[in-house]
Amino acid sequence: MRPLIRIAWVLVALHAGFAHAAPRTVYEGTLQGAGAVVMELDDRPAADGSISGRYFYAQHGVDIPLHGTPAQLVEPLVRTQLPDDARDASGFRGQADFDHAAATWQGTRDKAGYRGRWTDTRSGKTRSFALRRVAEYDPDAVAPGSVEAVTNSIAGGVGSGIASGVAIDMRQAPYATLKLAGHAQPAGPEIGDGTVAYRMWRDPRTKLMYPRLSRHPDPAVMARINRLLEQQHWQMNLAALECASTRYSDDGPAAGSLGGYDDEQVTVTWLSPAALGIVESGSTYCGGAHPNNHYDPVTFDLLRGTYLDWNRVIDAAATGKDGDPGTSPALVSFITRLRDKATHGQQVTDGESDSLSCADVFPEYLAFELDAPGKLSFVVSGIGHAMGACLGPQLDVPFAALAPILRPGGARYLVPGVKLK
Known part of the structure; x- marks a missing residue:
């Protein structure tokens, strides 16, 4: 029954999101002694005066939810640290428990940024933070529609949080872009010949590998294809990191894991100066009704620098x-x-x-x-x-x-x- 309850809560959350969603401001900066962080917060309080948001440490990329008032935001304990009675009371909600705080953020927001003091509620230790304002956007404009969201919930549990077909960039999805940009690095040898070749790239936080072209006779085509390959990689990395963030909202066996993306197989099946063929295959799962067993070929047109339109062939x-x-x-x-x-x-x-x-x-x-x-x-x-x-x-x-x-x-x-x- 648990997956059905989870899906019901997805529908409730979708309805609530459309009714109460607000544009968000994205901040980037440093939490003293803890490293670089990126945060997004509602621009406007809800009817009850509360605001919500999330943040991540750049080295980990895992979202930590935030909720509270403009004067004080609460970040919750992970669910495994909650008292048993609290876990039982909220076990099927699919939401974080902000009644049990791990830390608080107290500060001031203005046009320049967000500054103040972070406090560990258990130890009392404090750290200063200074975040600069870097972007504004509307999360609903890039979120999956209701059909895609429910499909993700049934098959696999969670998705990337960004609708398929939406470009992940600083204009449309700045929070996600700051989470992903600059982390993947080349891993493994170059494979190909003197005309066309590729290398696998790996994000160390998810271990997920995906190829990039390293050689092609047309530099402009190579740049366009590598942008598409990066977007494919980013969507999967986001889904893995979204699953990792469920440690704050779910008690299921996959909660807090990478959802199987660390075992995903991404294979180059074909490479020529005209086409690149890739297969994404595996079994991903993050609390849905069943695992998402999949085998998805993706083919790229290396003559035009786009996904291949098979009607051209x-x-x-x-x-x-x-x-x-x-x-x-x-x-x-x-x-x-x-x-x-x-x-x-x-x-x-x-x-x-x-x-x-x-x-x-x-x-x-x-x-x-x-x-x-x-x-x-x-x-x-x-x-x-x-x-x-x-x-x-x-x-x-x-x-x-x-x-x-x-x-x-x-x-x-x-x-x-x-x-x-």
């Missing part, structure tokens, strides 16, 4: 009678012929004890993956938890056999790739 999509995009009839026929030739497709049940081939779920759960030594794989991606055994490549075809569905100019993308291993 093959006859992939067409507009249906209802006006919505769907898989093209030509591709459906092509996959059907491939499937009929495959005699050993993996068999699973559909939840109603009916056996079927994993390839039978095409085209509904279809994604594309470029693989060595030069083939296009048809991948099951995004399928429900009950059929997770089907995730991954199910059919493949050499580049040379794509002629029946190849778009004019599509051959430009099907050039030989570099050796990856």
Whole structure:
């Protein structure tokens, strides 16, 4: 029952957020003797005079919630430090317990910043702080919509807090940007040839690795692609750090963990001067109804510096009678012929004890993956938890056999790739 209760609280929180949300101001500076911190606080008090916010130590990146009055903000104990009766009373709320303070922030806010004194409520130790005002933004403008938020809650538990498709930058999401920028570093050897190559980058706080191009014939394309790769990396890092921050609000087995992102597999499956293929796969979990078992190919257009539009390569999509995009009839026929030739497709049940081939779920759960030594794989991606055994490549075809569905100019993308291993 706990996941259902958690989801109910997500819906309540969404409603409350839309009703009472306020723009926030972001501050950056130093807490004496503890290091660099970044904080965001409501610009306007709520009807009861209270304000909320959060902050993180730059070296850790884990949010600590804040709540109180403009004169004094409270940061709570982590839930494992709460008295048993307090944990029992608030166990399903999914919220921090501000009645049991770990520390208080007392200070003055003005146009320049926020200054004052931090006090450890248990030891009485105090530290001065001086934070400068660096940005203002509206968190609701970049937050996931209700459907995405509930989906995140069901599959995996928490997301990044930033809607998919929103650029994480100082204009739209300054708090998140300050959390992420400058932390990932190159890790591992350069892989490629004299024309195009990549290296993996790693954020030491989450251990999550993600590639960046280190060589490409067009510097402008390389810069655009690396920005997209950074955004992919940042979204996943944020989700990991969001899960770590649940140590203040949740008692579940994943609370305070990295949500499985420290075990996430990010694999480069293809690299050529024309395309970069990556697969994100693993099982992430931070208190949802079930783990988010996933296999997600992502392909980048290295001729244009964007995500790859597969319609530039093959006859992939067409507009249906209802006006919505769907898989093209030509591709459906092509996959059907491939499937009929495959005699050993993996068999699973559909939840109603009916056996079927994993390839039978095409085209509904279809994604594309470029693989060595030069083939296009048809991948099951995004399928429900009950059929997770089907995730991954199910059919493949050499580049040379794509002629029946190849778009004019599509051959430009099907050039030989570099050796990856």
